[in-house]
Amino acid sequence: MTSPLTHIQLMAEQALRRVIVASALETFTLLSLLLIAVPLKHLAGMPLAVSWFGPIHGLAFILYVWQLSTLITDPIWTRQELLRLLISGFIPFGGFFNIALFKKKMRLITAYAS
Numbered sequence: 001m002t003s004p005l006t007h008i009q010l011m012a013e014q015a016l017r018r019v020i021v022a023s024a025l026e027t028f029t030l031l032s033l034l035l036i037a038v039p040l041k042h043l044a045g046m047p048l049a050v051s052w053f054g055p056i057h058g059l060a061f062i063l064y065v066w067q068l069s070t071l072i073t074d075p076i077w078t079r080q081e082l083l084r085l086l087i088s089g090f091i092p093f094g095g096f097f098n099i100a101l102f103k104k105k106m107r108l109i110t111a112y113a114s
Contacts, residue, residue, distance in 0.1 A: 012074060012109050019067045020102050023085070026064040027095030029057035034092055064089055076108055 037049035068085055071077045081101065088094030 009109055009112055012076065013106070015067075015070055015074065016102065016105055016109065019064075019071060019085075022060070022064040022067040023089075023095045023098060023102075026057075026060045026089055027093070029053065029060040030089075030092055033057045061089060076105060 033050070033053040037053035040046040040049040065086070068082060071082060084101070085098060088098055091097075
């Protein structure tokens with residue numbers, strides 16, 4: 001049986017992993033929309049690409065914000081960090097700027113486990 005502290009650490013690690021996946025998905029769908037679908041619409045006259053990528057990105061963004069909302073009560077995250085993560089969702093390539101922060105938080109969580 002695991003101790004309560006270990007269980008909490010496991011939950012925090014799982015939540016962080018879900019946010020990392022949601023961040024990557026949101027970043028790649030936004031880039032796909034901006035770098036593939038929009039040029040296809042305007043340069044090649046193929047509006048169908050935006051019709052497909054737009055809703056996919058919308059769902060990815062909603063998933064990302066939902067996963068961020070699960071971190072609000074986690075004491076290792078500051079309001080500024082959560083705001084930074086939220087704002088990065090609106091910026092192309094923004095998710096890549098959070099990699100170092102994600103690594104730092106993962107080290108913090110695993111440091112308590114040992």
